Amino acid sequence: VDVAIVGVGLHPFGRFGDRTGIEMGAIAIRRALADAGVEWRDIQFAFAGSYEIDNPDAVVALLGLTGIPFTNVYNGCATAASVLALAADTIRLGEHDLGLAVGMDKHLPGAFSSDPRLYACPSWYGELGHFVTTKFFGMKINRYMHDHGISATTLARVAAKNYRNGALNPNAFRRKPLSEEEILGSRMLNYPLTQYMFCSPDEGAAAVVLCRADQAHRYTDKPIYLRASVVRTRRLGAFEVHSPWLPIEETAGPTVDASRAAFEKAGIGPEEVDVIQLQDTDAGAEIIHLAENGFCADGDQEALVAERELEIGGRLPVNTDGGLIANGEPIGASGLRQVHEVVLQLRGDAGDRQVPGAPKVGYTQLYGAPGVAGVSILSL
Amino acid sequence: VPALRVDGNGAAPGVAARPSVGVDDLGVPAARAPYAGPTGAAFVPYGVGYVELAGEVRVETRLTTTEGLRIGMDMELVLVPSRTDDDGNEVVTFAFRPVGGASLGL
Numbered sequence: 362v363d364v365a366i367v368g369v370g371l372h373p374f375g376r377f378g379d380r381t382g383i384e385m386g387a388i389a390i391r392r393a394l395a396d397a398g399v400e401w402r403d404i405q406f407a408f409a410g411s412y413e414i415d416n417p418d419a420v421v422a423l424l425g426l427t428g429i430p431f432t433n434v435y436n437g438c439a440t441a442a443s444v445l446a447l448a449a450d451t452i453r454l455g456e457h458d459l460g461l462a463v464g465m466d467k468h469l470p471g472a473f474s475s476d477p478r479l480y481a482c483p484s485w486y487g488e489l490g491h492f493v494t495t496k497f498f499g500m501k502i503n504r505y506m507h508d509h510g511i512s513a514t515t516l517a518r519v520a521a522k523n524y525r526n527g528a529l530n531p532n533a534f535r536r537k538p539l540s541e542e543e544i545l546g547s548r549m550l551n552y553p554l555t556q557y558m559f560c561s562p563d564e565g566a567a568a569v570v571l572c573r574a575d576q577a578h579r580y581t582d583k584p585i586y587l588r589a590s591v592v593r594t595r596r597l598g599a600f601e602v603h604s605p606w607l608p609i610e611e612t613a614g615p616t617v618d619a620s621r622a623a624f625e626k627a628g629i630g631p632e633e634v635d636v637i638q639l640q641d642t643d644a645g646a647e648i649i650h651l652a653e654n655g656f657c658a659d660g661d662q663e664a665l666v667a668e669r670e671l672e673i674g675g676r677l678p679v680n681t682d683g684g685l686i687a688n689g690e691p692i693g694a695s696g697l698r699q700v701h702e703v704v705l706q707l708r709g710d711a712g713d714r715q716v717p718g719a720p721k722v723g724y725t726q727l728y729g730a731p732g733v734a735g736v737s738i739l740s741l
Numbered sequence: 742v743p744a745l746r747v748d749g750n751g752a753a754p755g756v757a758a759r760p761s762v763g764v765d766d767l768g769v770p771a772a773r774a775p776y777a778g779p780t781g782a783a784f785v786p787y788g789v790g791y792v793e794l795a796g797e798v799r800v801e802t803r804l805t806t807t808e809g810l811r812i813g814m815d816m817e818l819v820l821v822p823s824r825t826d827d828d829g830n831e832v833v834t835f836a837f838r839p840v841g842g843a844s845l846g847l
Contacts, residue, residue: 477775484775487774488776488778488823489778490778491789504812552807606799
């Protein structure tokens with residue numbers, strides 16, 4: 362059984378005062394239901410992703426108590442990709458015909474933190490100041506720049522692009538363009554990454570209505586098919602967040618594994634993808650992920666960025682809605698925000714940020730601690 | 742201690758200028774738990790990297806300096822102060838410094 366997306370809905374990302382996570386979730390769900398032309402009572406099952414909200418399924422209190430199977434999911438920064446994959450698999454298994462994937466979160470300002478012991482790291486690792494995700498991203502891109510000839514200017518150009526794209530997106534957190542000079546000149550947080558090269562945890566929600574592909578035309582004349590939804594975790598030798606030690610022998614990370622599996626399942630190659638959403642925790646992550654997902658060779662990014670090929674009008678449009686850098690990262694919702702953007706792009710409904718040339722295939726990728734990645738491939 | 746090399750599996754010396762802080766526009770958050778070193782005005786940026794114990798394993802470690810680091814340079818093991826415990830005792834940790842760094846004040 363193939364799976365189609367017939368409705369998408371978004372609560373804007375940013376800061377929303379006293380509005381609760383489930384209120385944002387309910388707004389995103391109602392928008393997705395309206396987009397699909399269905400009622401809440403029609404939904405046969407749901408999965409919800411969140412980090413901060415203990416029971417995101419409590420959103421039913423705002424929508425109606427219909428008794429459906431409603432499962433909560435947390436899977437690090439790949440939470441939303443996991444929600445989507447589980448919802449899609451439920452339809453693929455023939456269990457249900459029409460369901461919902463929703464993500465919502467409401468983070469306090471400041472980088473994510475935790476007790477290192479919950480990540481199988483010793484307490485001293487945190488006491489020393491090693492238990493810091495931003496530091497990992499700094500080290501990873503520092504080594505990558507050394508090995509593959511990527512410049513700090515390229516980091517700034519990627520961040521500037523995402524702020525520019527965010528300015529075109531009414532749902533984005535950061536809608537003010539920033540110059541490369543402002544980005545390079547902002548406070549150095551984790552060398553070589555400056556403050557404006559990083560995304561921020563924030564608030565928001567996103568929802569997707571899925572159904573059996575052979576029923577999609579009941580709901581829409583433009584279904585978007587979910588060709589693959591894959592989650593992978595790290596193997597020994599991958600360089601990952603919170604690694605007190607590493608073996609000498611290096612292994613590809615979970616993004617590479619998830620990407621290869623997704624392309625194989627979809628029967629689609631990277632050269633066929635028209636619009637791309639990548640995990641840009643920071644500008645360096647977008648650069649590395651472009652290669653890890655098979656869209657270019659290591660080092661090609663320097664020229665691709667200089668030639669503006671990652672822009673909305675370029676050959677490889679990346680993070681057309683501003684990505685995490687402009688939208689922030691409400692963990693539970695982030696990956697469904699990516700899917701929302703790809704669906705709009707493939708429908709031709711992305712307005713000021715529409716990728717020209719009628720894109721037919723879209724791609725989304727999430728990555729985060731402690732070494733988990735999610736990839737989905739969508740097509741007309 | 743044999744000479745060790747700063748290296749890493751995709752890693753390299755980096756400067757964790759502000760551990761466990763936010764990157765947000767709501768003020769300047771301070772370093773926070775689980776970090777147990779000096780915070781606020783007393784906070785001092787520190788170097789971090791992966792050091793390869795030649796051919797054996799790569800260890801994530803404090804570096805004694807944030808200046809003059811190069812990927813591939815030779816490093817040596819030292820003990821440095823990490824924090825002060827509740828009883829006022831100084832707690833030390835392992836760290837690495839560039840070989841010959843002692844004479845350069847690193």
